[in-house]
Amino acid sequence: MPSLILSRGTPEPTWEIVDHQEISAVPIYYGDSEFEIISVSLQVVSRTYTFNAPSASSTSSRPVPPLLPPKPHQSATSSPRRRSTLIRSSFLPCPFRRASSTSNQSSEDEASSHELPSDYATSMPSSSPSDTDGEEKHISIRDAVIFARQQLLTSSDFKRVGGNVFYTEGWSVTRLRKGNQHRLQVRYFGRPAHVAFLIASPSIPSSQPPFIEMLQGSWY
Numbered sequence: 001m002p003s004l005i006l007s008r009g010t011p012e013p014t015w016e017i018v019d020h021q022e023i024s025a026v027p028i029y030y031g032d033s034e035f036e037i038i039s040v041s042l043q044v045v046s047r048t049y050t051f052n053a054p055s056a057s058s059t060s061s062r063p064v065p066p067l068l069p070p071k072p073h074q075s076a077t078s079s080p081r082r083r084s085t086l087i088r089s090s091f092l093p094c095p096f097r098r099a100s101s102t103s104n105q106s107s108e109d110e111a112s113s114h115e116l117p118s119d120y121a122t123s124m125p126s127s128s129p130s131d132t133d134g135e136e137k138h139i140s141i142r143d144a145v146i147f148a149r150q151q152l153l154t155s156s157d158f159k160r161v162g163g164n165v166f167y168t169e170g171w172s173v174t175r176l177r178k179g180n181q182h183r184l185q186v187r188y189f190g191r192p193a194h195v196a197f198l199i200a201s202p203s204i205p206s207s208q209p210p211f212i213e214m215l216q217g218s219w220y
Helices: 056-060 141-153 156-160
Strands: 016-027 035-040 045-052 165-178 181-197
Touching (some): 016 181, 045 141, 045 156, 141 181
Antiparallel strands (some): 035 181
């Protein structure tokens, strides 16, 4: 009697953690500013944002531009770098879509995709190839954390508890890989505080994420 041989397909690759860095929530000091802290929330608000790099299949389907002679400051072997696509979010106009979020608030904003405002301070990739002088740029890990901080600071959950600055804040960065696909997950968290300004025409005190200097390079 012939035996029946069952063949199993190739298992799907899973996401593997390449690197993980985390900074616990630390108190924020804004210096001798003309404001006073009115209240500090007991709740910790957090959100997670996912950056997905373009896959090799998506880039190979694009038409190949004709080869041009290298510029004087470039070598003949230099090649364009890939551009990051979307992270996921929903609060400010941005080119990203939120993958997941966690918060002490029960309601969630509907995820949607928007364009980045022209006055956005962080140097994020442009959607126009002409803006990069023919070369596509990688998103740095530092820019991704700064972006996540800005999104959380202006989120509805943050404002719902009356916050306009961070009292404590921290972040975590996880780099993942599945085959030739790359992903970056940034979680930002902190305790909101409300401050009152003692001068006319006040401006919100700004600061960088804590220990942002330890992040170097791009994430794919």
